[in-house]
Amino acid sequence: MDGTPRGRHGTAATLLTWERKKSGAAATTVLQLKHHSFTATPDEPAARDRYLRRLLAADEARANSLQLHNNNRAAASTTQSRSAEVPLTSGISFQTLNYVTTLGLGGSSGSAATNLTVIVDTGSDLTWVQCKPCSVCYAQRDPLFDPAGSATYAAVRCNASACAASLKAATGTPGSCATTGASNEKCYYALAYGDGSFSRGVLATDTLALGGARLDGFVFGCGLSNRGLFGGTAGLMGLGRTELSLVSQTASRYGGVFSYCLPATTSGDASGSLSLGGDASSYRNTTPVAYTRMIADPAQPPFYFLNVTGAAVGGTPVSAAGLGASNVLIDSGTVITRLAPSVYRAVRAEFTRQFGAAGYQAAPGFSILDTCYDLTGHDEVKVPLLTLRLEGGADVTVDATGMLFVVRKDGSQVCLAMASLSYEDQTxxxxxxxxxxxxxxxxxxxxxxxxxxxxCSYV
Structure with a gap:
């Protein structure tokens, strides 16, 4: 066995095949989401082991930071009162398991925008990139954005509404000024994540380029001091819900609607898509779009929540105390799904019952993944699929490529790609x-x- 899994659609269980190495309405904008090959990871087992452990540790830090963010938001609330489409790619070659896309900043009719690769994040609001002159910056693939080279760049001033209430809603902290009371000075933002990552710099506006669309006066963070788990990307695209998110800033053009299709293929030539706008003509869906209610939490304004009312593994319903709980977070920036302990135990038990009955040999756990198998010698395996029943009756069945996480390329360590939260009351x-x-x-x-x-793999 070698390479990565390919699934054939099914509702209960599906055959997962392994590709062997080979020799060779409103306006809509579509951006590309490419999936870089897992061959970008080290081939040597020990090096690959270290590499994937580092990426999964970063994902665990992300998940923990969301829990901390949620707790902090809830505590603060209690204290105060009771269609553009762009390419979307896996960030594996950028040392991150998140998905990335390209946006443009600056430029004018006579000059091109600066193209920057950013992480696509539905759990954040403020879009930010690293900028010159950067006092503290991590290494990135693209050149740093240079505000001095853009004729349309302007710093947001301290007396602007974006510097106060809007920035506080987006980041949890209002903007600051170098001199107290100097309302016409530059507005500085400070964005901190619960895992210790941060971005600090000037809140600014410039022309945003998305595919062939250009949007004037886009508010973003021009990061002058940045540290954290952002790999080699230039920054982050915030697709959250507050006023400063890209979704809200472009609502007059795209109607507050966006969608994505995350690629599963490991081919570096293939890509998924991020569509801004409600025009479904660019979709290639094979089943009708089934909707469920989007839930907002005033204590956690950036995030998108939904209700899960039931679950099944391989067509067999599972029961657990944690099923039916409200406010399940859907997040493009977290890699591995986290389930309440009672739900995870029920899902894992049914998965191992069905998978074990097929005779697949158990293997040691890996990082946050505790249920692994040795599939050496099997060119295809029958994988029980997880189905989530959502409020309103919509069923979402996880694709076969989302059920197993390949640790060893030879198939000797392949793990159930889900993890348990520490406590039942976590999100x-x-x-x-x-x-x-x-x-x-x-x-x-x-x-x-x-x-x-x-x-989602468009070549």
């Missing part, structure tokens, strides 16, 4: 690994989330 998270080969539609105007099966 469950549906991560991007389980969203592959789905068209996921975020309709903020209609307060609904949609799901459909789709082959």
């Amino acid at each position: 469950p998270i549906i991560g991007n690994y389980q969203q592959k080969n789905k068209r996921v539609v975020y309709d903020t105007a209609g307060s609904r989330l949609g799901f459909a099966d789709e082959d």
Whole structure:
């Protein structure tokens, strides 16, 4: 066995085949989401082991930071009062398991915008990139954005509404000024993540280029001091829900609707898509889009929540105390899905019962993944699929490529790609690994989330 899994659609269980190495309405904008090959990871087992452990540790830090963010937001609330489409790619070659796309900043009619690769994140609001002159910056693939080279760049001033209430809603902290009371000075932002990552710099506006569309006066963070788990990307695209998110800033053009299709293929030539706007003509879904209610939490304004009312593994329903709980977070920036302990135990038990009955040999756990198998010698395996029943009756079945995480390329260590939260009262998270080969539609105007099966690997 070698390479990566390919799934054939099914609702209960599906055959997962392994590709062997070979020799050779409103306006809509579509951006590309490419999936870089896992061959970008080290081939040597020990090096690959260290590499994947580092990436999964980063994902665990991300999940923990969301729990901390949620707790902090809730505590603060209690204290105060009771269609553009762009390419979307896996960030594996950028040392991150998140998905990345390219946006442009600056330029004018006589000069091109600066293209920057950024992480696509539905759990953040403020879009930011590293900028010159950068006092503290991590290494990135693209050249740093230079505000001095853009004729349309302007710093947001301290007396602007974006510097106060809007920035506080987006980041948890209002903007600051170098001199107290000097309202016409530059507005500085400070964005801190619960895992210790941060971005600090000047809140600014410039022309944003998305595919062939250009949007003037886009508010973003020009990061002058940045540290954290951002790999070699230039920054982050915030697709959250507050005023400063890209979704809100472009609502007059795209109607507050966006969708993505995350690619599962490991081919570096293939890509998924990020569509801004409600025009479904660019979708390639093979099933109708089924919608469920989008839930907002005033204590956690950036995030998108939904209700999960039931679950089944391989067509067999599972029961657990944690099923039916409200406010399950769907997040493009978290990789591995986290389930409440009672739900995870039930899902794992049914998965291992069905998978074990097929005679597959157990293997040691890996990092946060505790249920692994040795599939050496099997060119294809029958994988029980997880189905989530959502409020309103919509069923979402995880694609076969989202059920197993390949640790060893020879198939000797392949793990159930889900993990347990520490406590029942923590927020469950549906991560991007389980969203592959789905068209996921975020309709903020209609307060609904949609799901459909789709082959997201466009060559």
